[in-house]
Amino acid sequence: MKTNELSFMVGGFAGQGVNTVGNAFARLCSRVGLHIFVNLEYPSNIKGEHNYAQVMVSEEPVGSHTRLVDLLLALDAKSIILHKDEITPGGALIYDAEGLEASPIDIGLKVGDIGRNDITVVDIPMAQIAKDVGGTQKMINSVGLGALQGILQFDFELLAGMFRQTLSKLEDKVVEMNIEGARRAYSIARERFSEQLGIILEKRDAPDRMLLTGNHAVAMGALKAGVKFYSSYPMSPSSAVLTHVSKHARNYDMITVLPEDEISAAGMAVGASFAGVRAMAGTSGGGFCLMTEHLGLAGIAEIPLVFLEGQRPGPATGLPTRTEQGDLLFVLYAHQGSFPRIVVAPGDPAEAFYLTFEAFNLADRYQTPVIILTDKHVAESSWTCEPFDTRGMKIDRGDVLGEAELSRIGDYKRFRITDSGISPRTRPGIPGGVFKATGNEHNEFGLISEDADNRARQMEKRLRKTASLDVSEIGVKLHGDPNADLTLIGWGSTKPVILDTMSHLKKDHTVSCNFLQVIYMEPFPTDRVTEVMENAKHTILIENNATGQLGTLIRQKTGLAVADKILKYNGRQFFRDELADLIQQRL
Amino acid sequence: MNGDGDKTRFNTAAKPNWCLGCGNFGIQSALKKALLEFDFEPHQVVMTSGIGCSSKIPHWINVYGLHGLHGRPLPIAAGLKLGNHDLVVIAEGGDGDGFSEGMNHFVQACRRNIDLTYIVHNNGVFSLTTGQTSATGKQGFASSSTPDGSIESPVNPVALAITAGASFVARGFSGDMNQLRDLIVAAIKHRGFAFIDVLQVCVTYNPAKSYKWYKDRVYKLEDENHNPADRDKAMTLALSFDEDRLATGIFYQGGQNPYEDSLPQLKKGPLVSHQVDNIDISNLMAELI
Numbered sequence: 001m002k003t004n005e006l007s008f009m010v011g012g013f014a015g016q017g018v019n020t021v022g023n024a025f026a027r028l029c030s031r032v033g034l035h036i037f038v039n040l041e042y043p044s045n046i047k048g049e050h051n052y053a054q055v056m057v058s059e060e061p062v063g064s065h066t067r068l069v070d071l072l073l074a075l076d077a078k079s080i081i082l083h084k085d086e087i088t089p090g091g092a093l094i095y096d097a098e099g100l101e102a103s104p105i106d107i108g109l110k111v112g113d114i115g116r117n118d119i120t121v122v123d124i125p126m127a128q129i130a131k132d133v134g135g136t137q138k139m140i141n142s143v144g145l146g147a148l149q150g151i152l153q154f155d156f157e158l159l160a161g162m163f164r165q166t167l168s169k170l171e172d173k174v175v176e177m178n179i180e181g182a183r184r185a186y187s188i189a190r191e192r193f194s195e196q197l198g199i200i201l202e203k204r205d206a207p208d209r210m211l212l213t214g215n216h217a218v219a220m221g222a223l224k225a226g227v228k229f230y231s232s233y234p235m236s237p238s239s240a241v242l243t244h245v246s247k248h249a250r251n252y253d254m255i256t257v258l259p260e261d262e263i264s265a266a267g268m269a270v271g272a273s274f275a276g277v278r279a280m281a282g283t284s285g286g287g288f289c290l291m292t293e294h295l296g297l298a299g300i301a302e303i304p305l306v307f308l309e310g311q312r313p314g315p316a317t318g319l320p321t322r323t324e325q326g327d328l329l330f331v332l333y334a335h336q337g338s339f340p341r342i343v344v345a346p347g348d349p350a351e352a353f354y355l356t357f358e359a360f361n362l363a364d365r366y367q368t369p370v371i372i373l374t375d376k377h378v379a380e381s382s383w384t385c386e387p388f389d390t391r392g393m394k395i396d397r398g399d400v401l402g403e404a405e406l407s408r409i410g411d412y413k414r415f416r417i418t419d420s421g422i423s424p425r426t427r428p429g430i431p432g433g434v435f436k437a438t439g440n441e442h443n444e445f446g447l448i449s450e451d452a453d454n455r456a457r458q459m460e461k462r463l464r465k466t467a468s469l470d471v472s473e474i475g476v477k478l479h480g481d482p483n484a485d486l487t488l489i490g491w492g493s494t495k496p497v498i499l500d501t502m503s504h505l506k507k508d509h510t511v512s513c514n515f516l517q518v519i520y521m522e523p524f525p526t527d528r529v530t531e532v533m534e535n536a537k538h539t540i541l542i543e544n545n546a547t548g549q550l551g552t553l554i555r556q557k558t559g560l561a562v563a564d565k566i567l568k569y570n571g572r573q574f575f576r577d578e579l580a581d582l583i584q585q586r587l
Numbered sequence: 588m589n590g591d592g593d594k595t596r597f598n599t600a601a602k603p604n605w606c607l608g609c610g611n612f613g614i615q616s617a618l619k620k621a622l623l624e625f626d627f628e629p630h631q632v633v634m635t636s637g638i639g640c641s642s643k644i645p646h647w648i649n650v651y652g653l654h655g656l657h658g659r660p661l662p663i664a665a666g667l668k669l670g671n672h673d674l675v676v677i678a679e680g681g682d683g684d685g686f687s688e689g690m691n692h693f694v695q696a697c698r699r700n701i702d703l704t705y706i707v708h709n710n711g712v713f714s715l716t717t718g719q720t721s722a723t724g725k726q727g728f729a730s731s732s733t734p735d736g737s738i739e740s741p742v743n744p745v746a747l748a749i750t751a752g753a754s755f756v757a758r759g760f761s762g763d764m765n766q767l768r769d770l771i772v773a774a775i776k777h778r779g780f781a782f783i784d785v786l787q788v789c790v791t792y793n794p795a796k797s798y799k800w801y802k803d804r805v806y807k808l809e810d811e812n813h814n815p816a817d818r819d820k821a822m823t824l825a826l827s828f829d830e831d832r833l834a835t836g837i838f839y840q841g842g843q844n845p846y847e848d849s850l851p852q853l854k855k856g857p858l859v860s861h862q863v864d865n866i867d868i869s870n871l872m873a874e875l876i
Binding site for chain 1: 666691853859866
């Protein structure tokens with residue numbers, strides 16, 4: 001008998017509510033004090049294609065998923081065909097033998113012989129139950145959740161309570177219908193099958209935790225930072241940031257715009273920032289291709305600007321709804337010429353929140369673009385997380401001049417050559433500050449200048465700006481025992497799965513590992529990475545791309561090569577046990 | 588300080604480097620004269636521009652300026668206006684900038700109706716890149732890019748703007764500074780997106796269309812009692828564009844509400860004046876528990 005340790009999958013076709021079931025189950029488990037990780041896999045399609053969500057439940061923090069699941073709730077035949085072999089021996093399949101709904105594109109698909117004698121097959125007449133209580137096919141989600149809670153011997157009243165809360169906009173009788181449908185499935189599953197599965201879920205006393213995606217965290221970080229303008233053209237996996245921010249725009253006195261294209265999204269953000277407000281433009285790699293024009297304009301015209309680039313597998317449309325860390329070198333070098341930029345790569349929602357907030361301070365302080373680099377995995381997966389500690393989070397708008405200072409200065413030079421490279425800025429509307437900014441090379445006043453010496457001085461001034469940004473502490477983190485036998489090296493969304501794999505390997509006494517997580521990709525924490533690499537006994541690069549882009553960057557910055565690499569580039573994140581196996585194969 | 592009567596307040600020490608006789612001088616003078624019709628001080632006005640000869644104009648008018656990227660003055664102007672709607676925002680650029688590279692932004696700006704003034708210096712050629720045919724170049728026009736004459740039919744900016752939903756559409760001429768000044772004044776006063784297509788002489792790359800050539804052909808809509816509220820008539824006039832008779836003046840002016848009016852967020856003053864310290868996000872976190 002296992003308690004509060006579960007890998008669960010729900011599968012169905014797009015439009016059937018797979019994510020609704022996955023998220024509802026995850027939210028319920030989170031609210032009873034358990035730790036959760038949710039991985040969503042879905043195609044770029046609205047109705048018909050196969051979707052599934054995997055929910056990991058644990059009493060300990062959990063950040064990754066496993067290849068095998070204890071429990072599969074199949075809402076259609078295809079889910080059984082595709083995933084039956086992913087059910088762990090002793091696990092269970094919940095389905096409705098009579099009432100399985102066919103996807104519009106898989107009509108006629110038959111389950112056939114499941115061929116698994118080592119699992120419990122839980123046949124619940126979900127469609128019939130939905131009908132019996134007066135509901136429609138859409139209610140199968142609720143009935144399925146009931147069956148799930150029953151087989152896990154979970155307190156039914158907790159599920160009923162959640163229905164009453166989350167469905168509160170519906171009529172009472174519809175809510176009660178959902179509850180009744182769930183209760184009937186619950187009873188059958190609990191009475192007939194729960195002993196065979198042998199996994200139970202129980203409430204635990206724990207502090208309140210959020211269940212959130214990286215996109216939620218980016219949106220909250222930006223709102224906390226006082227973002228007044230967010231422009232974004234929809235593109236997976238960043239579209240939800242526009243949704244989240246737009247939902248709260250009026251309450252937070254800010255504006256969101258969905259303009260004609262990503263060029264305009266970035267251009268509008270440049271304009272808003274030039275006006276003096278905090279601005280952000282959000283997209284994915286394909287949209288960032290279009291934004292790069294304004295990236296460079298912000299660089300040479302020294303306009304603070306925050307970009308969100310949520311990666312997905314490219315090139316071109318690639319795999320629109322899957323995950324990859326393939327844009328690292330692109331964002332580091334995008335746009336022609338040289339200018340300072342800052343690139344940060346959060347590995348989980350908490351980092352996404354704090355780094356997004358910090359990105360606005362950095363942009364203002366260094367008057368240059370800052371790119372937040374996420375990917376589908378960190379943007380759209382969900383994790384439980386303690387509420388963010390916002391005490392001590394301070395807004396820093398950098399060196400800004402008001403009317404009084406400008407009148408003292410007299411002849412204001414917006415692009416004055418300074419030791420730090422940072423020239424105090426002002427904004428339109430402030431008397432005494434009238435200046436020009438331009439994408440052309442310019443003199444200290446901002447007027448076009450093609451003078452050779454001026455060009456060199458302005459270039460050096462701009463490149464000097466980020467030299468004072470010391471990333472040796474904040475730009476990199478060594479997780480685990482500094483003297484471990486093996487050093488894993490990665491960045492961004494592989495952080496949770498690498499950390500889980502490390503503790504998994506430690507429990508098995510297989511190998512002692514530590515994990516070097518690079519957080520600031522530019523400026524690069526060269527000294528610290530060099531130090532860790534030189535002290536490491538063995539190094540393995542772990543990346544979700546085909547070429548090992550962080551490895552290239554490390555080689556470029558430190559002159560050191562990572563000894564070995566594990567790369568996955570099929571559009572999916574590493575499974576915890578898959579990564580453990582791959583590491584062990586290399587020892 | 589307002590309206591102190593200093594008629595030189597929009598002058599700059601720096602001097603334009605346009606060709607002698609360039610139509611841009613007339614447009615620059617008309618713009619400065621238009622600004623002097625108001626109480627504005629230089630710091631209350633901001634210009635955005637694209638890339639090209641005409642787009643250098645912010646350097647030579649004493650206001651805040653962002654001389655940005657080819658084809659992109661309008662997105663930047665939109666962001667600026669929304670960030671601080673107390674500013675007078677004027678976007679400028681050439682026909683290559685606005686109707687070749689920047690066409691999408693132009694059409695969208697018309698329908699979005701943010702309170703901006705957009706002045707296009709329209710001479711039918713890419714001048715700063717030495718005279719290739721632009722999107723407003725006449726069919727058959729021979730240039731370095733179309734030595735055998737342009738095959739494409741040209742954009743009709745006025746008709747396009749009306750179709751796209753612009754709330755103020757006018758045409759001026761770089762050789763009639765007083766009329767152009769009045770058009771710019773009307774455009775700045777207009778609440779919403781105001782577009783002025785300016786017939787501009789390029790003495791270097793399109794010399795056939797000289798000042799005389801234009802003067803022989805332009806006429807004023809107001810002299811023919813055109814009612815700018817009549818959108819259908821404005822459209823007919825715009826579509827009847829032919830080079831023998833060039834209409835100038837306000838084609839269309841409507842009363843559509845500007846974009847900003849639908850944003851209650853702006854009622855508490857320009858976004859730039861809002862405090863951003865210690866923003867409370869506890870409700871956002873509570874939603875996720």
